[in-house]
Amino acid sequence: MFLNDQKTNPVSFRIGILKIWDSNLQKYGKxxxxxxxxxxxxxxxxxxxxxxxxxxxxxxxxxxxxxxxxxxxxxxxxxxxxxxxxxxxxxxxxxxxxxxxxxxxxxxxxxxxxxQVWYNSASLISNYVSKCLVYGFPIKKTLQNTCKILQGEVDTKKLIYSKNGLNVISLDGFKIQFSGCFDSTRTQMAKTIQYSHGSVPLTRAQGYVEYSYQQIFTKYGTCGLKIWIFYKIR
Missing domain, CATH: 3.30.300.20 (K homology (KH) domain)
Known part of the structure; x- marks a missing residue:
């Protein structure tokens, strides 16, 4: 079956294989x-x-x-x-x-x-970018600086808890996409900025992928920030 990485959440089909649920609910007891x-x-x-x-x-x-x-x-x-x-x-x-x-x-x-650090988590990176935009930093400059930081952290190891217990993973690649109206142009058309580095195989269930999506509100309209971080399992 063909999986389109633009339509499929890369985390969903890893649940039960590598990832675990963030909630444990019970249907019995007082x-x-x-x-x-x-x-x-x-x-x-x-x-x-x-x-x-x-x-x-x-x-x-x-x-x-x-x-x-x-x-x-x-x-x-x-x-x-x-x-x-x-x-x-x-x-x-x-x-x-x-x-x-x-x-x-x-x-x-x-x-x-x-x-300890913010650049090894997709959700923390999205919060960092959102905070920079609130302070008035240019979006392109913010994304470029974020990519430079992540490129310097390639092969950095991280410890996670998966279905099979504790695993050591290392950063192998990332992808950042920012879409929406964020420039004061005459056309007022939505644009998309995308940066990527290394390997980001979103349609394979073997790798460990962190995904984050966040809406960012600017004076020109609503923008969407998507971040994929791919890790190799040691």
């Missing part, structure tokens, strides 16, 4: 709720976390949701330049836990983990 309600509450909590972290100049990389018989465990991986104690004091307070407990009606535990 904390049972319909899946539709759990997913709605999960999206509501994710949007709340995004606004809260953005307000404190923090960037979320990954959130893992674990529903057990004893309650809900939320693991958040983020990038920041401040101490872990200051983050826990400003974010992981009693008010946050009380809000989550009110939404989910079960005991909630939140654990925060610090990501």
């Amino acid at each position: 904390y049972f709720k319909p899946y539709s309600l759990i997913l709605h509450l999960q999206l509501q909590a994710f949007n709340y976390f995004s606004r809260l972290f953005s307000k404190n100049n923090l960037y979320i990389d990954y959130i893992n949701w674990l529903f057990t018989n004893h309650g809900l465990v939320i693991n958040i991986i983020s990038y920041n330049n401040v101490s872990q104690e200051l983050i826990s004091k400003n974010i992981l307070d009693k008010k946050l836990l009380s809000i989550l407990h009110y939404w989910f009606h079960l005991p909630v535990s939140v654990f925060l983990f610090n990501q």
